[in-house]
Amino acid sequence: MSNGVRHWWLQRVSSIALVPLSIWFVVSLIALPLSNHAVLVDWLSHSWNTLLLLLFALVATWHSQLGVRVVIEDYVHTPGLNTFALLASTAAHVLIAVAVIYAVLKIAL
Amino acid sequence: MRERPLSPHLSVYKFKYTLLTSILNRFTGLALSLGLLLLVYWLLALACGALAYQRAWPVLSHLLAKVVYAGVLIAFCYHLVAGARHLVWDTARGMERAQAYRSSWIIAAITAVLAIALGYFLFCPQGIPR
Numbered sequence: 001m002s003n004g005v006r007h008w009w010l011q012r013v014s015s016i017a018l019v020p021l022s023i024w025f026v027v028s029l030i031a032l033p034l035s036n037h038a039v040l041v042d043w044l045s046h047s048w049n050t051l052l053l054l055l056f057a058l059v060a061t062w063h064s065q066l067g068v069r070v071v072i073e074d075y076v077h078t079p080g081l082n083t084f085a086l087l088a089s090t091a092a093h094v095l096i097a098v099a100v101i102y103a104v105l106k107i108a109l
Numbered sequence: 110m111r112e113r114p115l116s117p118h119l120s121v122y123k124f125k126y127t128l129l130t131s132i133l134n135r136f137t138g139l140a141l142s143l144g145l146l147l148l149v150y151w152l153l154a155l156a157c158g159a160l161a162y163q164r165a166w167p168v169l170s171h172l173l174a175k176v177v178y179a180g181v182l183i184a185f186c187y188h189l190v191a192g193a194r195h196l197v198w199d200t201a202r203g204m205e206r207a208q209a210y211r212s213s214w215i216i217a218a219i220t221a222v223l224a225i226a227l228g229y230f231l232f233c234p235q236g237i238p239r
Contacts, residue, residue, distance in 0.1 A: 012199065015192050022189065030230045035170065037162040040155055057148060064142040071135060096145050103152035 007066060014063040021056040041107055050108040057100040065093040126213040134191040137184035144181040179228060186224040190216045 028049075033039050043049055072085045154165035168174065194216055197203050203212055 012196065015196065019189070019193070022185065026185070026227060026231075030227070035166055037155065037159040040162075044155070057145075057152075060141075060148075061145060064138075064145055067135075067138045068142055071139065096149055099149045100152060103149070103156040106156040107152070 007069075011063070011066045011070075014059050014066065017059050018056075018063055021052065021059060024052055025056050044104065044107045050104060054101065054104050057104070058097055061093055061097045061100065064096075065090065068093075127209045130191060130213045130216060134188060134195070137188040137191070140181065140184040141188055144184070147177070147181065175232065178231070182228055182231065183220070183224045186227065187216075187220045190219045190223065 028043075032043060044053060068089045069086060072082065072089060076082045076085050150165075151169065154162050154169070194203070194212055203209065
């Protein structure tokens with residue numbers, strides 16, 4: 001599979017996965033008492049919630065990385081700036097993923 | 110070498126609703142990318158313990174923060190609905206001009222209903238202490 005086709009497919013696969021995951025996340029936010037640290041930690045410590053939140057946040061980060069990359073490729077044409085923007089976006093998304101994994105595991109384990 | 114034109118050739122298009130709904134999908138996508146930073150801040154605040162969360166709460170529940178949440182919520186609703194239309198388009202359905210016009214109005218309507226409904230439940234909790 002060529003790079004472009006792979007990117008296109010990954011974008012679709014991640015978007016389909018995000019439909020149920022993001023709806024689950026928003027409904028959870030509605031149901032949770034957001035100012036209550038103890039309840040939130042307890043909720044996040046349930047295996048299913050740990051797993052779903054990790055899945056949601058990581059697939060969303062991945063989908064975001066794929067999307068931002070296309071936007072940069074489409075609108076940033078200056079050679080040096082283009083490379084810099086792509087690298088900066090990738091670095092930012094890696095940092096987001098690492099922070100999510102660290103935070104969720106620290107809460108849940 | 111002579112400068113060659115690169116896509117997207119935005120200047121050759123006449124303005125249409127379909128163009129607007131398509132570019133809005135990108136804008137809302139970028140807004141949601143920034144929204145990921147909020148998610149990270151919230152999770153890190155939670156991970157740092159009860160005291161840290163107590164200190165972060167005034168920031169998280171500030172009126173300005175709520176305005177940002179409302180923006181992210183609208184962007185989410187739009188991106189979800191418009192993204193679903195893109196998935197339908199990917200199967201080569203609904204791409205006739207009249208159909209695309211009609212679906213532009215339909216996604217705008219669904220987005221509005223969804224955003225108002227979710228916004229109501231998120232911001233106007235009934236009896237749930239926050």
